[in-house]
Amino acid sequence: MTMQTTEWAYLRGEFVPLPEATISIKTHGFLYGTSVFEGIRGYWSDDKETTYLFRAREHFERMLRNAKLLMLDSPLDLEGMVATTTELIQRNNYRKDAYIQPRLYKSGQFIPPYIDGVETDYCCYTQAFGKYLDASKGIKVCVSSWRRLSDNSLTPRGKIGGAYVNSCLSSSEAHLNGFDDAIVLGEDGYIAEGSAMNLFMVKHNTLITPTTTDGILEGITRGTFIELAQQELGIEVCARRIQRSELYDCDELFFTGTAAQMVPIASVDHRTVGSGTGDVGPISQKLKDLYERIVKGNHPAYEHWLTPVPALAGAGTSS
Ligand SMILES: Cc1ncc(COP(=O)(O)O)c(C=O)c1O
Structure with missing residues (x-):
């Protein structure tokens, strides 16, 4: 019998199976693009059985600053965002590099294109993610x-x-x-x-x-x-x-x-x-090599930029 693995997302204050993480077509954020979001990378280390989130706090801090532009009142603070992202990565248990997309959006079902007085929700999904552009030869x-x-x-x-x-x-x-x-x-x-x-x-x-x-x-x-x-x-x-x-x-x-x-x-x-x-070029190559060492957790002087998320034994709940 094949075990089917559930992928999890976070929506309306709880962890939900990804197929159930849906919003109404009347949602303000969908109608008018009234959301702010982040893209965060998680780098998987086979040796340490850990995903390293790169500068996650700085990303959430930027999102909370951006929230002011659209008058989005976040239901979670920065620590709550880090904690729920950590749990999502552990539940999803990709054991490879991941991409995390958290979002604050106007969740009210409200027709006029205003931003004042419209409710906000926070959602987040993750996915296994490799290269976005092939960087091997320019x-x-x-x-x-x-x-x-x-x-x-x-x-x-x-x-x-x-x-x-x-x-x-x-x-x-x-x-x-x-x-x-x-x-x-x-x-x-x-x-x-x-x-x-x-x-x-x-x-x-x-x-x-x-x-x-x-x-x-x-x-x-x-x-x-x-x-x-x-x-x-x-x-x-x-x-x-x-x-x-x-x-x-x-x-x-x-x-x-x-x-x-x-x-x-x-x-x-x-x-x-x-x-x-x-x-x-030589300067580009030096910077690229250094960056890649740091994000993968191989440069102790920059560990403060990484949030380690250890894989949990038995994670990746089956349904
Ligand atoms: C328009 C734009 N500029 C720049 C960047 C690079 O920003 P960061 O390094 O924070 O991912 C991004 C990606 O998020 C972007 O969407």
């Missing part, structure tokens, strides 16, 4: 014809559910035109970020990235790379406006993000990045 990107959202329309500072239509437009345009992903300009014509990643450029041994007021999400991975470059590798980092043409003559270029992790870029708008060999 990807091909284009500059999108779509512009990033602006702070005075729908701020890119928030990871707002409805705002991801903008990410979908730019990434699908890129795919349909034969590229792996897109770089998006802000309303003012300067570089903002990728469809759902931050961008870094290396020129004359300096690591350069757009500033937090250039129409970007202030990525947790971006912050990690800045800190590692400065503190561990002694690389000069400069956050400043970047013009499109600078991408064409830089030495190295890469994306960072929770889902994407670190992805080197081999070409932009058909112009080869750097030396043209297609190899990952």
Whole structure:
């Protein structure tokens, strides 16, 4: 007899089997995209039989800050979010890398497009998750014809559910035109970020990235790379406006993000990045190696960035 394993989610204050984690089609968050969410990675270690959540507290803290943008009153505090995520990962017992998507959303069944006075709920699901983009040899990107959202329309500072239509437009345009992903300009014509990643450029041994007021999400991975470059590798980092043409003559270029992790870029708008060999540049490679050691729990100095979730014997409840 085959044992069927139940996958669990968290909704309306309880753990529920994933197929029962459903919401009404009248839900405000579904009608108008009124939610804020996070993407968190869990890295599985076979040796330690543990999933390491990478910078989970920083992700939940960002979500709670973003909640203010949409007047979402969270039923859980940060510790409650960490505790329920830990339990979900233990119940789901993937024993491989995982992706966690927690969300605060307007759960009221309310027709007018207001945000004041509409109820909030918190939900979370997890899934086994490998690579988002193939980082082995560098990807091909284009500059999108779509512009990033602006702070005075729908701020890119928030990871707002409805705002991801903008990410979908730019990434699908890129795919349909034969590229792996897109770089998006802000309303003012300067570089903002990728469809759902931050961008870094290396020129004359300096690591350069757009500033937090250039129409970007202030990525947790971006912050990690800045800190590692400065503190561990002694690389000069400069956050400043970047013009499109600078991408064409830089030495190295890469994306960072929770889902994407670190992805080197081999070409932009058909112009080869750097030396043209297609190899990952030396600064990018050092940062990538360091990041991968840290997230997998192999760098003791950065253990404070990891939340260990030990696998439980017999977890993965059967139905
Ligand atoms: C629009 C956007 N920019 C940047 C990022 C990278 O942010 P983080 O490193 O916090 O995942 C993401 C992913 O969450 C994103 O959706």
